[in-house]
Amino acid sequence: MKKLLIFKEKSLKWQLLRRMFLLLVCFLVILEIFQYFFLKQYLIRTREQLLESRISNVCHIVDTTNSENTLKKNLFFILKNSIYFNTSASVIDKDGNTLLSFTNNKSSIPDTPPSKVSPDGPKLSPYEYKLILKRQGNLDGYSLIKNKHGDLQITIWRKIGKLNSPSGLIQLSTPFSSVSPLLYKQLYIYILACTLILILSIIIGGSLIKHTLTPLFNITDTLKDITIGDLNKRLPENNNQIEINQLSNAFNTMFSGIESSFNREKQLKKQMQQFVSDASHELRTPLTSIRGFVEVLLMGSYKDEKKLKFALNTILTENNRLTELVNNLLTLTRLDKGIYTEMVKQNMKNIIEEIYPQLKILASNRQLILNIHDNNTYFLGNKNQIKQVIFNIVQNSINYTDPENGIITISLYTENNFLVLKLSDNGVGISEEDLAHIFDRFFRSEVHRSRASGGCGLGLSIAKSIIEGHSGEISAKSTLRHGTSFYIKLKIL
Structure with missing residues (x-):
């Protein structure tokens, strides 16, 4: 629970940096996936084009050989002189049987046709070869087929003889593993480059984020300085950032309202104190006058008719003043309440x-x-x-x-x-x-x-x-x- 609380209380700078880092990692991973597959296809296509150039030479020689017996005797030597290192060659008849198969996986190739089928090249069943022979056209493109060892082979075929009624197939293949070192090397280089990019992004990104958040930090510092007794401070409204400007405007509007309310409250409090003071004074004056004349009357002045009449008239006048004052106060109270x-x-x-x-x-x-x-x-x-x-x-x-x-x-x-x-x-x-x-x-x-x-x-x-x-x-x-x-x-x- 404590760890979760710490995680939630990470700074905005840390959260932005972390999200930027994760976004960059995702982008680099996706980019590497696309790059890997594109490079893989490119390397395979390069190997395919090399195989096609070799098999095209073989097909050209085969097509220009008129004697079938001569072709059978010389086919091995034709293939031997046409293929390069780490390439397997096979000849299949029209029934799908393998007539010849060998691999150039050493510094030299035997001078005579091998008696056994090479295990390095891919070998399909006669039925599968027949299906290939029945395909329309000249069998462009490549296929990835496993050999007896389970290794993938980049394989192409070309028909011997007429396209509609071929007398057999020529098959050339090269191990897919021949492109793997380049792929792994590229992957290794890419990982190193990505690591460097991520390190630089953390350093540079942290600095940029800190610079970007500077107006927000300034707002925080200003807000800390603002107290109830000092509400006249305002946030800068030109920070070259629309969102921060909007935040500053909102805070300034709020502070203006608070300051206005606070000043109004102070004014009302002052007015209320003044009101109580004035009301007390206004009430005390006639009451003091009434009390004074009552005390005079109690002392015996009521026996003097003129003094008695003057005192009673004064008491009545002050009473009228009190009545008027109370009525006015009641009127103001009703008006203040919106009545x-x-x-x-x-x-x-x-x-x-x-x-x-x-x-x-x-x-x-x-x-x-x-x-x-x-x-x-x-x-x-x-x-x-x-x-x-x-x-x-x-x-x-x-x-x-x-x-x-x-x-x-x-x-x-x-x-x-x-x-x-x-x-x-x-x-x-x-x-x-x-x-x-x-x-x-x-x-x-x-x-x-x-x-x-x-x-x-x-x-x-x-x-x-x-x-x-x-x-x-x-x-x-x-x-x-x-x-x-x-x-x-x-x-x-």
């Missing part, structure tokens, strides 16, 4: 006209101007929530504009496929630095810190959550001492 009331087809002009009288009362002596350029455009939304957005923004404008000279303008128009609601004022304005945080919960800029202005810093956060729940956009532009404008965009139906 939205039913949305139906709405007309923004009608909503503005419905709440205009209430806004006019809130504005008091300030000018409240309506500038509506759209009458029949509809959007999908919730009327009460849109009213709350308008109330929150207008209330924000009322808090930070002059009570006598303040001007609040509500404009409605279309832009591309969006309905745009613009709420602007000529109040104190917001600095560029604070403008990026006005939708944060409990945020109030330095010029808005006075509690006399009212509010607890949740109105704009609620407005933003509601608009985003309507798949819309809300933004603001402001200049110090020149006022602020809020822009709400909702998609037109």
Whole structure:
């Protein structure tokens, strides 16, 4: 089991090198098999061609000899002078009987025909020779036939006389073992060459594989350096290797997502801590005020009617502030959970006209101007929530504009496929630095810190959550001492 685990944990470089080695071995073995058989056929064919040249000379002499008696007397000498060393010759009559058979396997051949058939050459039965005589044509090609010793012989035949009615056969053969030394020598050389090739392939292939895997090793080193606290590192995306580039791109995309999620989590954690801190502060202030006045009343101030009335009014005011704060927090909680009331087809002009009288009362002596350029455009939304957005923004404008000279303008128009609601004022304005945080919960800029202005810093956060729940956009532009404008965009139906 341990050996198997070690085998499975081999490095990629080792696995590639091993597979390349096995593939090369298989290729060389297959190549040697083909080479062996091709060389074998070539050597046999060479021996066959040599036999054919000799037997062609014999057949030519036989065909030009007119006297049959002379042919029988001289046939041995004709064959003797025609064959080379280590070649067997036989003459077969038309009945398949062997008339003459000898082998040139020594430095000289007997001067007279041998009395016995040579055991070195192949000898077929009379029936088999008759079948050969009956074949059509001149018996081209060769056959591998064993002799009495079981040794393979490269054998060819030629007919004597007419092709259709031959008077016999001439058979020449040479041992197949005559080509074996060349085959074995070639095999030995090939094995040595293959061994050298395999050794060089391991050395060179290992170096090439290491060089090829260098980008992967670099990726591994970079990944080891990346920690949760340092997610801004990225892998190189130009490694001159498509697959490695794709891997780097995938890792970089993953790390970007992780970094974004991690930063978002840090931001949410920070916001939550700030939220808890601000909420605690906002709750503690009215509670402290209520407690202080209750303690004063318990000390006997309730006997003074003016002080009693002032204390009770203050307690009621702080209670209203607490109620508003809790309601706002509950609203934000519902919005954060994605709890939205039913949305139906709405007309923004009608909503503005419905709440205009209430806004006019809130504005008091300030000018409240309506500038509506759209009458029949509809959007999908919730009327009460849109009213709350308008109330929150207008209330924000009322808090930070002059009570006598303040001007609040509500404009409605279309832009591309969006309905745009613009709420602007000529109040104190917001600095560029604070403008990026006005939708944060409990945020109030330095010029808005006075509690006399009212509010607890949740109105704009609620407005933003509601608009985003309507798949819309809300933004603001402001200049110090020149006022602020809020822009709400909702998609037109």
